[in-house]
Amino acid sequence: MKTYKFKLYKSKKNKYLHQQIHSASSIYNHCIALHKRYYRIFGKYLTQGKLKSHIAKLRKKSSYWSLLGSQATQDVIERVDRSYQQFFRYCKTRKIGTPRFKSYRKYKSFTLKQAGYKFLGVNKLKIGQKIYKYSKSREILGKVKTITIKRDGLGDIYIFLVTDFVDEEVYPLSGKSVGIDFGLKDYLITSDGDKYKSPEFFKQYLDKIQKLSKLLSSKKKGSSNRVKAKKNLIRAHKNIKNLREDYQWKLARNLLKEYDNLYFEDLYLKVMVKLWGRKISDLSHSEFLKKLEYLATKLGKFVGKIDRFYPSSKTCNICLNKIDSLPLTVREWCCLECKTVHDRDFNAAKNILRVGASTHKGESVRLLVNKSNF
Ligand SMILES: [Zn+2]
Known part of the structure; x- marks a missing residue:
């Protein structure tokens, strides 16, 4: 069906x-x-x-x-x-x-x-x-x-x-695992180094929405023009929602085609919304995760979340040295122990993969953790 x-x-x-x-x-x-x-x-x-x-x-x-x-x-x-x-x-x-x-x-x-x-x-x-x-x-x-x-x-x-069409959506197992970090500039950063640009639909439509809201407030209450203006505004919001939904489904499918196990940070989104306001709600990571989990279950793939308190950004993925602080504005940093220069998000994604895989399935640990790191 x-x-x-x-x-x-x-x-x-x-x-x-x-x-x-x-x-x-x-x-x-x-x-x-x-x-x-x-x-x-x-x-x-x-x-x-x-x-x-x-x-x-x-x-x-x-x-x-x-x-x-x-x-x-x-x-x-x-x-x-x-x-x-x-x-x-x-x-x-x-x-x-x-x-x-x-x-x-x-x-x-x-x-x-x-x-x-x-x-x-x-x-x-x-x-x-x-x-x-x-x-x-x-x-x-x-x-x-x-x-x-x-x-x-x-x-x-x-x-x-x-x-009556039977949807036989099957993505063959690839044996690949990935750690994924949510970003602001980029929507997703994977431990393989792929970056998915943020679509920011809301931003694109913001001007239009502002114009329509202004138009709405200028119309007389109870007038038919006000009803019309209101409908236009609702429609604009609906357009954004549709575009976002499409984008998220497509992205989820692309990731599931390539990977069997996908690890994320369990984001405390409410805090993030407070910190970054509209932008993060626009990115709507939690909605995306829900879609991904739904599809993954259907396709027999795995989505795992690591503890949100794990310092994925502040830990060096090479030597596991942890630094004390890393302000959000710092995009690149150098590990003092092993002298590796890290891209902030890419490093986080690698840590998410390592931690996720080691807590999820015993076998994957061997594949992913280089013993010399300890
Ligand atoms: Zn290091």
Whole structure:
């Protein structure tokens, strides 16, 4: 199973989809009301079959409800049924309430299964009698199983496709380990000496965001221009987030392709945010680590963290001599014992690798630690 998300082009036609979502929310709430009433009168659970045939009858009479295709209607009923099943399963062991009504504002999507849609041409999708265009950012692999039409808080519409494609992402084991240090100027520095430049999306977009914030505060409260300005600002933030996510996934994949064991420092990020403010939040190392760990587990690779109190920057990776202080501004330093000149970050990455490997797997220690160092 693989899921794709595409954005629908802005078009006047999209109002029909919004109407269908409204219609779905109305059906959903009606089902909840029926469940409650049925239980009050008969003291029993309203089965899915009964609910389906009842709603089908009502739908014939209601032009508003019939806006939503029969497939999507079935799905709404199944959603209600699922939430009741969940309630019955857990109500004895957990604190869980009966399914609730949802306001149409909070109701965001409807789903089509085998029918009710058709793909046309390169990027067109027919839903009901209307044809919509979407921005096809990637090829669709596998056969489409379901389509969910979903709107977000900005009123934009996205389609989520689930296909039967089996994602066999396998990265062969390379036998290689690496220590990685997070930097400020560079996003990552590896013990192999690779440096990944920081993308700093936020900085790139900062001017734009400042402009949009100013514009927003200049608009009258409650005016439609203010609503518009606010939407633009949210959209700009969203763009940055998307770019950052993409960058992080790509980087994580590249690293996992090359290495089996990856070691990091357990960063105390809150302290770092305080020290460096916006910049470090922009780099968002912890988010990156989460992605990397997720993929590593999936691919059978290892991500390890070393103690955050280990002085990885202040220890010479050649002779293990530790110096007392190393201000952040110092990028290069010379070890007084063995006279090696160190690049600050590269030296740290090497230490992270050594410490990580020695605490993780007994065998790797032999590979990595030169005995003459002790
Ligand atoms: Zn040294």
